[in-house]
Amino acid sequence: MSCTTYGHPGNGVPFYVLMLLIIEQILNGLQLGVTLFLMSAGLTLIFGIMQVINLAHGSFYMIGAYVGATVTARSGSFLLGLLAALLAAALVGMLVEAIVLRRLYKKDHVDQVLATFGLIMFFNELTRIVWGRQPLFMDVPAWLSGAVEIIPGIPYPSYRIAVIGVGLLVALFLYLMFAHTRIGMQIRAGASNREMAGALGINIKLIYTLVFGLGTLLAGLAGMMAGPILAVEAGMGESILILTFVVIVIGGIGSVRGAFVGALLVGMVDTLGRAFMPAFFRLFLPIAHADGVAASIASMSIYILMAIILVWRPKGLLPAHA
Amino acid sequence: MKKLFMVLVLFILLLPSATWATKPVKIGMVTTLSTKAGYLGEEVRDGFKLAIAQEDGKLGGVPVELLVEDDGRDPGKAKQIADRFMKRDDVKIMTGLIFSNVAIAVVPKVVRSEVLYISPNAGPSALAGKGCNKNYFNVAYQNDNLDEVVGKYVNEAGFKNVYLLAPNYPAGKDHLAGFKRYYKGAIAGEVYTKLGQSDYAPEIAALRAAKPDGVFFFLPGGMGINFIKQFSQAGLNKTIPVFGPAFSFDERLLGAVGAAALGVKNGSQWTHDLDVPANRQFVAAFREAYGRTPTLYASQGYDAARLIGSALKSVEGDVSKLDALRAALRKADFESVRGEFAFAANQHPVQNLYIREVVEDGAGGYTNKTLKAVFTAHSNAYVDACKMD
Numbered sequence A: 001m002s003c004t005t006y007g008h009p010g011n012g013v014p015f016y017v018l019m020l021l022i023i024e025q026i027l028n029g030l031q032l033g034v035t036l037f038l039m040s041a042g043l044t045l046i047f048g049i050m051q052v053i054n055l056a057h058g059s060f061y062m063i064g065a066y067v068g069a070t071v072t073a074r075s076g077s078f079l080l081g082l083l084a085a086l087l088a089a090a091l092v093g094m095l096v097e098a099i100v101l102r103r104l105y106k107k108d109h110v111d112q113v114l115a116t117f118g119l120i121m122f123f124n125e126l127t128r129i130v131w132g133r134q135p136l137f138m139d140v141p142a143w144l145s146g147a148v149e150i151i152p153g154i155p156y157p158s159y160r161i162a163v164i165g166v167g168l169l170v171a172l173f174l175y176l177m178f179a180h181t182r183i184g185m186q187i188r189a190g191a192s193n194r195e196m197a198g199a200l201g202i203n204i205k206l207i208y209t210l211v212f213g214l215g216t217l218l219a220g221l222a223g224m225m226a227g228p229i230l231a232v233e234a235g236m237g238e239s240i241l242i243l244t245f246v247v248i249v250i251g252g253i254g255s256v257r258g259a260f261v262g263a264l265l266v267g268m269v270d271t272l273g274r275a276f277m278p279a280f281f282r283l284f285l286p287i288a289h290a291d292g293v294a295a296s297i298a299s300m301s302i303y304i305l306m307a308i309i310l311v312w313r314p315k316g317l318l319p320a321h322a
Numbered sequence B: 001m002k003k004l005f006m007v008l009v010l011f012i013l014l015l016p017s018a019t020w021a022t023k024p025v026k027i028g029m030v031t032t033l034s035t036k037a038g039y040l041g042e043e044v045r046d047g048f049k050l051a052i053a054q055e056d057g058k059l060g061g062v063p064v065e066l067l068v069e070d071d072g073r074d075p076g077k078a079k080q081i082a083d084r085f086m087k088r089d090d091v092k093i094m095t096g097l098i099f100s101n102v103a104i105a106v107v108p109k110v111v112r113s114e115v116l117y118i119s120p121n122a123g124p125s126a127l128a129g130k131g132c133n134k135n136y137f138n139v140a141y142q143n144d145n146l147d148e149v150v151g152k153y154v155n156e157a158g159f160k161n162v163y164l165l166a167p168n169y170p171a172g173k174d175h176l177a178g179f180k181r182y183y184k185g186a187i188a189g190e191v192y193t194k195l196g197q198s199d200y201a202p203e204i205a206a207l208r209a210a211k212p213d214g215v216f217f218f219l220p221g222g223m224g225i226n227f228i229k230q231f232s233q234a235g236l237n238k239t240i241p242v243f244g245p246a247f248s249f250d251e252r253l254l255g256a257v258g259a260a261a262l263g264v265k266n267g268s269q270w271t272h273d274l275d276v277p278a279n280r281q282f283v284a285a286f287r288e289a290y291g292r293t294p295t296l297y298a299s300q301g302y303d304a305a306r307l308i309g310s311a312l313k314s315v316e317g318d319v320s321k322l323d324a325l326r327a328a329l330r331k332a333d334f335e336s337v338r339g340e341f342a343f344a345a346n347q348h349p350v351q352n353l354y355i356r357e358v359v360e361d362g363a364g365g366y367t368n369k370t371l372k373a374v375f376t377a378h379s380n381a382y383v384d385a386c387k388m389d
Helices: A016-050 A055-077 A077-098 A107-131 A158-180 A182-192 A194-199 A204-226 A235-249 A256-282 A288-311 B001-018 B038-054 B075-089 B100-111 B145-156 B170-182 B201-210 B222-235 B252-263 B278-289 B298-313 B322-331
Strands: A147-151 A154-157 B024-029 B062-070 B093-095 B118-121 B136-138 B160-167 B188-194 B213-219 B242-245 B264-267 B349-360 B366-378
Touching: A016 A055, A016 A147, A016 A154, A016 A158, A016 A204, A016 A235, A016 A256, A055 A077, A055 A107, A055 A204, A055 A235, A055 B093, A055 B242, A147 A158, A154 A158, A158 A204, A182 A194, A182 A204, A182 A256, A182 B038, A194 A204, A204 A235, A204 B038, A235 A288, A256 A288, A256 B188, A256 B201, A288 B136, A288 B188, B001 B222, B024 B075, B024 B145, B024 B222, B038 B062, B038 B278, B038 B298, B062 B075, B062 B093, B075 B100, B093 B188, B093 B298, B100 B170, B118 B201, B118 B213, B118 B298, B136 B349, B145 B170, B145 B213, B145 B242, B145 B264, B145 B349, B145 B366, B160 B170, B170 B188, B213 B222, B222 B242, B222 B252, B252 B366, B278 B298, B298 B322
Parallel strands: B024 B062, B024 B093, B093 B118, B118 B136, B160 B188, B160 B213, B213 B242, B242 B264
Antiparallel strands: A147 A154, B264 B349, B349 B366
């Protein structure tokens, strides 16, 4: 088989087509990045402010997707589903904070890991009991089902553009909230010195519950938006959770700005690596080998990125208490 | 006191012989009921249980007791359960494993211990070729079978430039190899994705740029749902036909994929619409019992149970006659829901393989419709490598 029968980018494809493809892949990377941001913003807030390692963060993503899919299917309205998903994720989050996590603040990280790992299993089994073992169906709402040609010649799904838009809006909202509102200031105060903030009359307990609820609400939003693209199934949170942890380690634990930069970086590196690594390796390896090697290297790329960043900046790119 | 003692001794002595006559044959089922793939084990188990229920707790007229345990898709855990079944429960017949990597870890030790294993799903090449064993039977398929049938169909339909996609793990490569065994055209790209990957946007963009005339993918479970949904959201399902083995198109997954899978042609050894008396009866009974349409996995569980029943009948439930039991299994003297069914020399099925299409079921859902048999009485590529004593 000659090289030209392979239509991969970089091998006998005109330059402008390659450029279009690169732009499209950057959009894909951006979309993965903002989804990761929604997850990691919540996780990093909870870790930075409450010093709790919450492995069950992926479960709230799953709850958002399940509740969203169910309400959307029953009511026929995507927006109603979205509202229900956000409410459910936030409410369950605050309940979990009040019932389980509140007992763990003073404990060792090992206890927190064990307890929240237990929560993962609890929620996975609960969804199986409530919704059964088969994945749920969820479709893109009709008004977002088309494709937009933002790049001429390549229709890009409008839903994915909407996801990018929502993610950027949330980033802006979080920035404004933390930098310019009273509650944001109180949260930051609670993060830097819990006792002192409490002594100044801030209700730290309430702040913690609210922060946790906000974090799980964002996870629920990410899950709801992923529903039409992905399989809504028990355990869906765990696959994104690992990437989320990579993001917050790269960005600097506890820093929302760091989470934003880290998420976009991870989204880009992962997407572009998967997209262009095969073409790169075909330059100097036989095609059959190149695809296998590229697949392996591409799936390692974000971990390599994490290793490099940790060597260069052990506290992450934008640490919270720099 | 002495009298009481005597009564007790007598009681203990009598107990085993008293229960012997009615003691059911134990069948150990190690299957996957938890994790994302848990519905696969549920289907196999429900199909198997249906066969037992239809005979009022018997198989082949012999009372049986089905022991079911969940392996959580974990080879280590599955091994422990299999050990426990053999040592504590003295099980002589086992079945149930869903995943090939789990089967490769568990089956060799089981069959070496002179316990019969009847696979209702996993059919890795390692157990079909050199690693075949007289105590190992596969009633479902050799893993590549469902890819071979698609390969042959795609080739006959005149496709010349097909794009291949599978997860980057041994089974992924095996399945693509099965497709390529019968597909002779050019390959527009052969992409191995991360196992468990959820976002396929980069692969789909690269695929569009490669301009193939067809796509063949093996992405079981949630991965397949993700891929098809995203493929159709990118608008490609209107221009590039999609093919794959049945694993991404069973009736329960189709519910989660929705209209995105409409028109996809996929390969299977069985579909609920096969016009065979045993099958019509099975599908009706399964719907009645569980309120859903059976998937291929349920049919495999059902066939496994009925195959075991046919063998139990011939030895009248005496599982200590291992040679006779094995010989009876090899005859495959049961009415398969697939119609014609026999075992090849490596004790894997010789059966018809079909191409089917995803269509609307008329009740708002989606289902498969058999188009045609591409292979009749098809065996597998590993028969010659199997040297059974």
